[in-house]
Amino acid sequence: MENKARLLMVGSIQGNQQDFVGGMEDRGWKISPAKDLVQATAMLADAEHDAGIYCLSQGRTSDLKAMEKMIIHSDMEWMALVDEAELEDPRLCKSLSKLFMAFQSRPVEIDQIDCLMQHAAAMKQLRKEGSYSAPHQEAEFEMVGTVPVMKKLFDTIRRVASVDAPVFINGESGTGKELAARAIHERSQRASAPFVAVNCGALPNNLIQSELFGHEKGAFTGASQQKIGQIEAAAGGTLFLDEIGDLPLELQVNLLRFLEEKTIQRIGAIEEIHVDVRVLSATHVDLEKAVEEGRFREDLYHRLNVLQVSIPPLRERQEDIEVLAKFFFDKFIEDKSTNVRGFSQDALTLMRQYHWPGNIRELINRVRRAMVMCDQRLIKPTDLGLERRSSNRSIITLEQARNNAEKDALISALCRNKHNVKKAADELGVSRVTLYRLMEKHELTRKGEQTVSLSTA
Protein backbone atom coordinates (compact mmCIF):
# COMPACT_ATOMS: atom_id res chain seq x y z
CA MET A 1 0.00 0.00 0.00
CA GLU A 2 2.83 2.42 0.93
CA ASN A 3 4.46 2.05 -2.47
CA LYS A 4 1.39 3.19 -4.36
CA ALA A 5 1.69 6.44 -6.31
CA ARG A 6 -0.29 9.22 -4.63
CA LEU A 7 -2.86 11.14 -6.60
CA LEU A 8 -4.33 14.32 -5.18
CA MET A 9 -7.88 14.81 -6.37
CA VAL A 10 -9.41 18.24 -5.90
CA GLY A 11 -13.20 18.64 -6.19
CA SER A 12 -15.74 16.15 -7.39
CA ILE A 13 -15.88 14.25 -10.67
CA GLN A 14 -19.67 14.87 -10.56
CA GLY A 15 -20.52 11.29 -11.39
CA ASN A 16 -20.08 8.27 -9.30
CA GLN A 17 -17.14 9.39 -7.21
CA GLN A 18 -16.95 6.11 -5.29
CA ASP A 19 -16.65 4.06 -8.49
CA PHE A 20 -13.98 6.38 -9.82
CA VAL A 21 -11.90 6.25 -6.63
CA GLY A 22 -12.29 2.46 -6.45
CA GLY A 23 -11.35 2.10 -10.13
CA MET A 24 -8.23 4.21 -9.73
CA GLU A 25 -7.22 2.33 -6.60
CA ASP A 26 -7.59 -0.95 -8.49
CA ARG A 27 -5.14 0.51 -11.02
CA GLY A 28 -2.55 1.07 -8.30
CA TRP A 29 -3.25 4.63 -7.13
CA LYS A 30 -3.68 5.92 -3.64
CA ILE A 31 -6.21 8.75 -3.89
CA SER A 32 -6.18 11.73 -1.53
CA PRO A 33 -9.52 13.49 -2.01
CA ALA A 34 -9.66 17.22 -1.21
CA LYS A 35 -13.03 18.94 -1.24
CA ASP A 36 -11.57 22.37 -2.07
CA LEU A 37 -8.39 24.37 -2.65
CA VAL A 38 -7.81 25.11 1.02
CA GLN A 39 -7.86 21.45 1.90
CA ALA A 40 -5.74 20.56 -1.14
CA THR A 41 -3.08 23.14 -0.19
CA ALA A 42 -2.94 21.73 3.34
CA MET A 43 -2.63 18.18 2.00
CA LEU A 44 0.20 19.19 -0.33
CA ALA A 45 2.08 20.74 2.56
CA ASP A 46 1.50 17.62 4.60
CA ALA A 47 2.58 14.86 2.25
CA GLU A 48 4.32 14.38 -1.07
CA HIS A 49 2.06 13.54 -4.00
CA ASP A 50 3.00 12.22 -7.42
CA ALA A 51 0.33 13.83 -9.59
CA GLY A 52 -2.90 15.80 -9.34
CA ILE A 53 -6.33 15.86 -10.90
CA TYR A 54 -8.34 19.04 -10.64
CA CYS A 55 -12.10 18.69 -11.13
CA LEU A 56 -13.53 22.03 -12.15
CA SER A 57 -17.09 22.70 -11.17
CA GLN A 58 -19.21 24.96 -13.33
CA GLY A 59 -19.57 28.54 -12.18
CA ARG A 60 -16.43 28.28 -10.02
CA THR A 61 -14.01 29.92 -12.45
CA SER A 62 -13.64 32.80 -9.98
CA ASP A 63 -11.26 30.46 -8.13
CA LEU A 64 -8.79 30.54 -11.02
CA LYS A 65 -6.18 32.71 -9.32
CA ALA A 66 -6.12 30.54 -6.20
CA MET A 67 -6.02 27.42 -8.35
CA GLU A 68 -3.07 28.78 -10.36
CA LYS A 69 -1.20 29.60 -7.18
CA MET A 70 -1.66 26.13 -5.73
CA ILE A 71 -0.65 24.39 -8.95
CA ILE A 72 2.43 26.53 -9.49
CA HIS A 73 3.67 25.73 -5.99
CA SER A 74 2.83 22.05 -6.14
CA ASP A 75 5.92 20.69 -7.91
CA MET A 76 4.01 18.04 -9.86
CA GLU A 77 1.96 17.62 -13.02
CA TRP A 78 -1.81 18.11 -13.13
CA MET A 79 -4.71 17.22 -15.37
CA ALA A 80 -8.08 18.94 -15.33
CA LEU A 81 -11.54 17.50 -15.56
CA VAL A 82 -13.98 19.96 -17.15
CA ASP A 83 -17.44 20.22 -18.67
CA GLU A 84 -17.46 20.88 -22.40
CA ALA A 85 -19.32 24.17 -21.82
CA GLU A 86 -16.60 25.50 -19.54
CA LEU A 87 -14.19 25.51 -22.47
CA GLU A 88 -15.96 28.56 -23.82
CA ASP A 89 -14.41 30.69 -21.09
CA PRO A 90 -11.16 32.13 -22.58
CA ARG A 91 -9.66 32.77 -19.12
CA LEU A 92 -10.14 29.17 -18.18
CA CYS A 93 -8.69 27.96 -21.49
CA LYS A 94 -5.60 30.10 -20.93
CA SER A 95 -5.13 28.65 -17.45
CA LEU A 96 -5.62 25.13 -18.76
CA SER A 97 -3.01 25.51 -21.48
CA LYS A 98 -0.55 27.18 -19.14
CA LEU A 99 -0.82 25.01 -16.05
CA PHE A 100 -2.06 21.56 -16.95
CA MET A 101 -0.39 18.74 -18.81
CA ALA A 102 -3.80 17.59 -20.12
CA PHE A 103 -7.54 17.90 -19.62
CA GLN A 104 -10.53 15.67 -20.19
CA SER A 105 -14.15 16.66 -20.74
CA ARG A 106 -16.75 14.85 -18.69
CA PRO A 107 -17.86 12.05 -18.66
CA VAL A 108 -14.68 10.52 -17.25
CA GLU A 109 -12.61 7.96 -19.15
CA ILE A 110 -10.88 6.16 -16.32
CA ASP A 111 -8.28 4.31 -18.43
CA GLN A 112 -7.24 7.52 -20.12
CA ILE A 113 -6.97 9.32 -16.77
CA ASP A 114 -4.90 6.46 -15.37
CA CYS A 115 -2.57 6.63 -18.35
CA LEU A 116 -2.19 10.43 -18.16
CA MET A 117 -1.53 10.36 -14.45
CA GLN A 118 1.11 7.66 -14.87
CA HIS A 119 2.90 9.96 -17.30
CA ALA A 120 2.58 12.78 -14.81
CA ALA A 121 4.07 10.69 -11.99
CA ALA A 122 6.90 9.55 -14.28
CA MET A 123 7.71 13.17 -15.14
CA LYS A 124 7.95 14.06 -11.50
CA GLN A 125 10.23 11.10 -10.86
CA LEU A 126 12.43 12.11 -13.79
CA ARG A 127 12.82 15.64 -12.49
CA LYS A 128 13.72 14.31 -9.06
CA GLU A 129 16.40 12.03 -10.49
CA GLY A 130 17.72 14.85 -12.63
CA SER A 131 18.23 17.08 -9.66
CA TYR A 132 19.97 14.37 -7.66
CA SER A 133 22.38 13.54 -10.45
CA ALA A 134 23.64 17.11 -10.67
CA PRO A 135 24.61 18.18 -7.18
CA HIS A 136 27.60 20.09 -8.59
CA GLN A 137 25.21 22.68 -9.95
CA GLU A 138 24.96 24.24 -6.55
CA ALA A 139 28.60 25.28 -6.49
CA GLU A 140 29.12 29.01 -6.24
CA PHE A 141 31.86 29.71 -8.75
CA GLU A 142 31.24 27.18 -11.37
CA MET A 143 32.20 26.95 -14.99
CA VAL A 144 30.10 24.69 -17.10
CA GLY A 145 31.42 23.30 -20.36
CA THR A 146 31.38 20.09 -22.36
CA VAL A 147 33.32 20.82 -25.53
CA PRO A 148 37.00 19.83 -25.87
CA VAL A 149 38.12 23.45 -25.86
CA MET A 150 36.43 23.95 -22.45
CA LYS A 151 37.96 20.78 -21.03
CA LYS A 152 41.31 22.16 -22.12
CA LEU A 153 40.48 25.46 -20.44
CA PHE A 154 39.61 23.72 -17.16
CA ASP A 155 42.88 21.88 -17.36
CA THR A 156 44.80 25.13 -17.97
CA ILE A 157 43.02 26.78 -15.03
CA ARG A 158 44.01 23.92 -12.75
CA ARG A 159 47.60 24.12 -13.89
CA VAL A 160 47.99 27.90 -13.62
CA ALA A 161 46.29 27.81 -10.21
CA SER A 162 49.13 25.74 -8.82
CA VAL A 163 51.80 28.29 -9.82
CA ASP A 164 52.11 31.69 -8.17
CA ALA A 165 52.78 33.76 -11.32
CA PRO A 166 50.71 36.51 -13.01
CA VAL A 167 48.03 35.25 -15.40
CA PHE A 168 46.62 37.10 -18.35
CA ILE A 169 43.08 36.10 -19.30
CA ASN A 170 41.70 37.03 -22.62
CA GLY A 171 38.28 36.59 -24.15
CA GLU A 172 35.33 38.55 -25.46
CA SER A 173 33.02 40.38 -23.10
CA GLY A 174 30.81 38.06 -21.06
CA THR A 175 32.77 34.86 -21.80
CA GLY A 176 33.63 34.22 -18.16
CA LYS A 177 37.00 35.96 -17.58
CA GLU A 178 36.18 37.01 -14.03
CA LEU A 179 34.74 33.58 -13.30
CA ALA A 180 37.97 32.01 -14.56
CA ALA A 181 40.01 34.40 -12.38
CA ARG A 182 37.96 33.41 -9.33
CA ALA A 183 38.38 29.75 -10.24
CA ILE A 184 42.16 30.19 -10.37
CA HIS A 185 42.15 31.97 -7.01
CA GLU A 186 39.87 29.40 -5.36
CA ARG A 187 42.14 26.60 -6.49
CA SER A 188 45.41 28.31 -5.56
CA GLN A 189 47.28 28.27 -2.28
CA ARG A 190 45.90 31.79 -1.72
CA ALA A 191 42.29 30.56 -1.60
CA SER A 192 41.75 31.47 2.05
CA ALA A 193 42.96 35.07 1.49
CA PRO A 194 40.89 37.76 -0.31
CA PHE A 195 40.03 37.88 -4.01
CA VAL A 196 39.66 41.52 -5.06
CA ALA A 197 38.35 42.47 -8.51
CA VAL A 198 38.89 45.95 -9.95
CA ASN A 199 37.44 47.07 -13.25
CA CYS A 200 40.05 49.49 -14.60
CA GLY A 201 37.66 50.67 -17.29
CA ALA A 202 34.91 51.68 -14.89
CA LEU A 203 36.81 54.31 -12.89
CA PRO A 204 37.62 57.89 -13.89
CA ASN A 205 41.37 58.47 -14.37
CA ASN A 206 41.74 60.70 -11.32
CA LEU A 207 40.30 58.03 -9.03
CA ILE A 208 42.13 54.93 -10.23
CA GLN A 209 45.41 55.79 -8.51
CA SER A 210 43.74 56.16 -5.13
CA GLU A 211 41.48 53.15 -5.76
CA LEU A 212 44.46 50.89 -6.43
CA PHE A 213 47.11 52.33 -4.13
CA GLY A 214 45.07 54.12 -1.44
CA HIS A 215 45.82 57.50 0.10
CA GLU A 216 46.72 59.14 3.38
CA LYS A 217 44.44 61.57 5.19
CA GLY A 218 44.85 65.08 3.67
CA ALA A 219 46.79 63.77 0.63
CA PHE A 220 44.57 65.86 -1.63
CA THR A 221 41.47 68.02 -1.36
CA GLY A 222 38.64 65.80 -0.21
CA ALA A 223 40.92 63.11 1.30
CA SER A 224 39.39 63.49 4.76
CA GLN A 225 40.22 59.89 5.77
CA GLN A 226 43.03 57.47 5.16
CA LYS A 227 42.01 54.95 2.49
CA ILE A 228 43.41 51.47 1.92
CA GLY A 229 43.74 50.74 -1.79
CA GLN A 230 42.56 47.57 -3.51
CA ILE A 231 46.10 46.21 -3.84
CA GLU A 232 46.54 46.36 -0.08
CA ALA A 233 43.02 44.97 0.43
CA ALA A 234 44.06 41.90 -1.54
CA ALA A 235 47.15 41.30 0.63
CA GLY A 236 48.01 37.61 0.76
CA GLY A 237 45.41 36.91 -1.92
CA THR A 238 44.65 37.71 -5.55
CA LEU A 239 44.02 40.99 -7.33
CA PHE A 240 42.02 40.72 -10.55
CA LEU A 241 42.46 43.70 -12.85
CA ASP A 242 39.69 43.60 -15.43
CA GLU A 243 39.83 45.75 -18.57
CA ILE A 244 43.54 46.28 -17.96
CA GLY A 245 43.82 47.80 -21.45
CA ASP A 246 41.93 50.85 -20.14
CA LEU A 247 44.55 51.65 -17.50
CA PRO A 248 45.99 55.15 -18.23
CA LEU A 249 49.67 55.19 -19.25
CA GLU A 250 50.81 57.10 -16.15
CA LEU A 251 49.28 54.43 -13.91
CA GLN A 252 50.80 51.66 -15.96
CA VAL A 253 54.20 52.85 -14.67
CA ASN A 254 53.06 52.57 -11.04
CA LEU A 255 51.59 49.14 -11.59
CA LEU A 256 54.79 47.96 -13.25
CA ARG A 257 56.81 49.19 -10.29
CA PHE A 258 54.52 47.36 -7.91
CA LEU A 259 54.84 44.13 -9.93
CA GLU A 260 58.63 44.42 -9.95
CA GLU A 261 59.23 45.51 -6.37
CA LYS A 262 56.15 44.21 -4.57
CA THR A 263 55.82 47.50 -2.74
CA ILE A 264 53.26 50.28 -2.91
CA GLN A 265 53.11 53.83 -1.73
CA ARG A 266 49.75 55.29 -0.75
CA ILE A 267 49.16 58.77 -2.22
CA GLY A 268 50.61 61.29 0.23
CA ALA A 269 52.60 58.65 2.15
CA ILE A 270 56.32 58.75 2.70
CA GLU A 271 57.11 55.14 3.36
CA GLU A 272 56.57 52.18 1.07
CA ILE A 273 54.59 49.15 2.14
CA HIS A 274 55.43 45.62 1.11
CA VAL A 275 52.36 43.80 -0.24
CA ASP A 276 52.23 40.18 -1.35
CA VAL A 277 49.54 39.85 -4.01
CA ARG A 278 49.13 37.68 -7.07
CA VAL A 279 47.92 39.70 -10.04
CA LEU A 280 45.54 38.28 -12.62
CA SER A 281 44.46 40.57 -15.44
CA ALA A 282 42.05 40.46 -18.31
CA THR A 283 40.94 42.35 -21.35
CA HIS A 284 38.55 41.94 -24.22
CA VAL A 285 40.61 44.25 -26.46
CA ASP A 286 43.67 43.29 -28.48
CA LEU A 287 46.46 44.24 -26.06
CA GLU A 288 49.24 43.42 -28.52
CA LYS A 289 47.75 45.98 -30.88
CA ALA A 290 47.54 48.48 -28.01
CA VAL A 291 51.27 47.86 -27.40
CA GLU A 292 52.04 48.40 -31.08
CA GLU A 293 50.07 51.63 -31.06
CA GLY A 294 51.86 52.87 -27.94
CA ARG A 295 48.72 52.83 -25.75
CA PHE A 296 50.02 50.06 -23.51
CA ARG A 297 53.55 49.63 -22.14
CA GLU A 298 55.34 46.64 -23.59
CA ASP A 299 57.28 45.93 -20.38
CA LEU A 300 54.03 45.85 -18.36
CA TYR A 301 52.40 43.64 -20.99
CA HIS A 302 55.19 41.05 -20.60
CA ARG A 303 55.04 41.27 -16.79
CA LEU A 304 51.32 40.54 -16.77
CA ASN A 305 51.40 37.97 -19.53
CA VAL A 306 53.52 35.29 -17.88
CA LEU A 307 50.80 32.62 -18.08
CA GLN A 308 47.85 32.86 -20.44
CA VAL A 309 44.29 31.67 -20.32
CA SER A 310 42.13 32.16 -23.37
CA ILE A 311 38.35 31.82 -23.20
CA PRO A 312 36.56 31.04 -26.46
CA PRO A 313 33.39 32.92 -27.42
CA LEU A 314 30.10 31.09 -26.93
CA ARG A 315 29.39 30.83 -30.67
CA GLU A 316 32.48 28.61 -30.96
CA ARG A 317 31.14 26.31 -28.24
CA GLN A 318 27.89 25.39 -29.95
CA GLU A 319 27.47 22.16 -28.04
CA ASP A 320 27.58 24.08 -24.77
CA ILE A 321 24.77 26.47 -25.59
CA GLU A 322 22.02 23.98 -24.76
CA VAL A 323 23.87 22.68 -21.70
CA LEU A 324 24.36 26.21 -20.36
CA ALA A 325 20.80 27.27 -21.16
CA LYS A 326 19.49 24.29 -19.20
CA PHE A 327 21.97 24.92 -16.40
CA PHE A 328 20.75 28.50 -15.93
CA PHE A 329 17.12 27.43 -16.37
CA ASP A 330 17.50 24.96 -13.49
CA LYS A 331 19.24 27.59 -11.43
CA PHE A 332 16.54 30.22 -11.90
CA ILE A 333 13.63 27.83 -11.54
CA GLU A 334 14.64 27.38 -7.92
CA ASP A 335 13.98 31.00 -7.05
CA LYS A 336 10.89 31.51 -9.22
CA SER A 337 7.40 30.17 -8.96
CA THR A 338 6.89 29.26 -12.58
CA ASN A 339 5.17 26.55 -14.45
CA VAL A 340 7.64 26.63 -17.34
CA ARG A 341 9.19 23.22 -17.78
CA GLY A 342 12.00 23.80 -20.29
CA PHE A 343 12.82 24.75 -23.87
CA SER A 344 10.99 23.79 -27.04
CA GLN A 345 13.08 22.21 -29.82
CA ASP A 346 12.58 25.38 -31.90
CA ALA A 347 13.94 27.56 -29.11
CA LEU A 348 17.00 25.29 -28.73
CA THR A 349 17.65 25.34 -32.47
CA LEU A 350 17.41 29.12 -32.55
CA MET A 351 19.82 29.42 -29.62
CA ARG A 352 22.33 27.22 -31.41
CA GLN A 353 22.10 29.35 -34.54
CA TYR A 354 22.35 32.70 -32.80
CA HIS A 355 25.65 34.57 -32.82
CA TRP A 356 25.74 35.45 -29.06
CA PRO A 357 27.68 38.74 -29.22
CA GLY A 358 27.22 39.15 -25.44
CA ASN A 359 28.29 35.54 -24.81
CA ILE A 360 27.28 33.81 -21.57
CA ARG A 361 26.09 37.01 -19.90
CA GLU A 362 23.65 37.49 -22.76
CA LEU A 363 22.56 33.85 -22.60
CA ILE A 364 21.79 34.25 -18.90
CA ASN A 365 19.67 37.33 -19.57
CA ARG A 366 17.83 35.66 -22.45
CA VAL A 367 16.98 32.63 -20.34
CA ARG A 368 15.78 34.87 -17.49
CA ARG A 369 13.66 36.91 -19.86
CA ALA A 370 12.21 33.83 -21.54
CA MET A 371 11.18 32.35 -18.19
CA VAL A 372 9.25 35.51 -17.43
CA MET A 373 7.75 35.94 -20.89
CA CYS A 374 6.77 32.29 -21.42
CA ASP A 375 3.06 31.70 -21.02
CA GLN A 376 3.18 28.01 -21.88
CA ARG A 377 5.02 25.02 -20.53
CA LEU A 378 7.91 25.18 -23.00
CA ILE A 379 9.91 28.28 -23.92
CA LYS A 380 9.30 29.32 -27.52
CA PRO A 381 11.68 31.22 -29.84
CA THR A 382 9.69 34.44 -29.38
CA ASP A 383 10.11 34.27 -25.57
CA LEU A 384 13.89 34.53 -26.03
CA GLY A 385 13.60 37.81 -27.94
CA LEU A 386 16.34 36.72 -30.38
CA GLU A 387 16.41 37.66 -33.99
CA ARG A 388 16.87 34.87 -36.46
CA ARG A 389 20.47 34.43 -37.49
CA SER A 390 19.68 35.09 -41.11
CA SER A 391 18.66 38.65 -40.28
CA ASN A 392 21.87 39.66 -38.54
CA ARG A 393 24.58 37.53 -40.03
CA SER A 394 26.54 37.76 -43.22
CA ILE A 395 25.60 35.92 -46.38
CA ILE A 396 26.67 32.28 -46.46
CA THR A 397 27.14 29.83 -49.29
CA LEU A 398 24.85 26.87 -49.83
CA GLU A 399 27.62 24.56 -48.72
CA GLN A 400 28.06 26.48 -45.45
CA ALA A 401 24.30 26.38 -44.89
CA ARG A 402 24.32 22.59 -45.46
CA ASN A 403 27.24 22.21 -43.08
CA ASN A 404 25.51 24.28 -40.41
CA ALA A 405 22.32 22.28 -40.79
CA GLU A 406 24.27 19.00 -40.59
CA LYS A 407 26.07 20.13 -37.44
CA ASP A 408 22.79 21.30 -35.85
CA ALA A 409 21.17 17.95 -36.59
CA LEU A 410 24.12 16.07 -35.03
CA ILE A 411 24.12 18.23 -31.91
CA SER A 412 20.38 17.88 -31.44
CA ALA A 413 20.45 14.10 -31.88
CA LEU A 414 23.41 13.71 -29.52
CA CYS A 415 21.84 15.94 -26.87
CA ARG A 416 18.46 14.23 -27.17
CA ASN A 417 20.10 10.84 -26.75
CA LYS A 418 22.40 11.94 -23.94
CA HIS A 419 25.45 11.42 -26.19
CA ASN A 420 24.66 7.78 -26.80
CA VAL A 421 26.20 7.47 -30.26
CA LYS A 422 24.31 4.30 -31.19
CA LYS A 423 20.92 5.82 -30.39
CA ALA A 424 21.77 9.14 -32.07
CA ALA A 425 22.97 7.30 -35.19
CA ASP A 426 19.74 5.26 -35.32
CA GLU A 427 17.70 8.40 -35.00
CA LEU A 428 19.64 10.13 -37.77
CA GLY A 429 19.41 7.06 -40.00
CA VAL A 430 23.19 6.64 -40.38
CA SER A 431 25.65 4.03 -39.17
CA ARG A 432 27.70 4.55 -36.03
CA VAL A 433 30.87 4.79 -38.14
CA THR A 434 29.31 7.56 -40.25
CA LEU A 435 28.20 9.42 -37.15
CA TYR A 436 31.72 9.24 -35.68
CA ARG A 437 33.13 10.53 -38.97
CA LEU A 438 30.66 13.43 -39.02
CA MET A 439 31.37 14.23 -35.36
CA GLU A 440 35.06 14.42 -36.17
CA LYS A 441 34.35 16.62 -39.17
CA HIS A 442 32.39 19.06 -37.00
CA GLU A 443 34.78 18.74 -34.04
CA LEU A 444 32.08 17.42 -31.74
CA THR A 445 33.12 15.58 -28.64
CA ARG A 446 32.80 11.80 -28.47
CA LYS A 447 32.69 11.59 -24.72
CA GLY A 448 29.94 14.03 -23.93
CA GLU A 449 28.20 11.63 -21.55
CA GLN A 450 28.43 14.06 -18.74
CA THR A 451 28.79 17.77 -18.36
CA VAL A 452 32.31 18.57 -17.35
CA SER A 453 32.39 21.37 -14.88
CA LEU A 454 35.03 23.08 -12.89
CA SER A 455 33.69 23.75 -9.49
CA THR A 456 35.75 25.93 -7.23
CA ALA A 457 33.41 26.03 -4.28
Ligand SMILES: Nc1ncnc2c1ncn2[C@@H]1O[C@H](COP(=O)(O)OP(=O)(O)OP(=O)(O)O)[C@@H](O)[C@H]1O
Ligand atom coordinates in the same frame (compact mmCIF):
# COMPACT_ATOMS: atom_id res chain seq x y z
N1 LIG B 1 31.44 28.47 -18.19
C1 LIG B 1 30.50 29.09 -17.45
N2 LIG B 1 29.60 28.39 -16.78
C2 LIG B 1 28.63 29.00 -16.06
N3 LIG B 1 28.51 30.33 -15.95
C3 LIG B 1 29.40 31.10 -16.60
C4 LIG B 1 30.45 30.52 -17.37
N4 LIG B 1 31.18 31.52 -17.88
C5 LIG B 1 30.62 32.67 -17.46
N5 LIG B 1 29.56 32.43 -16.69
C6 LIG B 1 28.68 33.45 -16.09
O1 LIG B 1 28.50 34.44 -17.10
C7 LIG B 1 28.50 35.75 -16.54
C8 LIG B 1 29.60 36.58 -17.17
O2 LIG B 1 30.85 36.07 -16.75
P1 LIG B 1 32.07 37.02 -16.35
O3 LIG B 1 31.62 38.24 -15.62
O4 LIG B 1 33.11 36.18 -15.70
O5 LIG B 1 32.54 37.45 -17.82
P2 LIG B 1 33.68 38.46 -18.25
O6 LIG B 1 34.34 37.84 -19.44
O7 LIG B 1 34.56 38.78 -17.08
O8 LIG B 1 32.84 39.72 -18.70
P3 LIG B 1 33.39 41.23 -18.98
O9 LIG B 1 34.33 41.13 -20.14
O10 LIG B 1 32.15 41.96 -19.35
O11 LIG B 1 34.04 41.68 -17.72
C9 LIG B 1 28.69 35.57 -15.04
O12 LIG B 1 27.41 35.56 -14.44
C10 LIG B 1 29.32 34.19 -14.93
O13 LIG B 1 29.00 33.59 -13.68
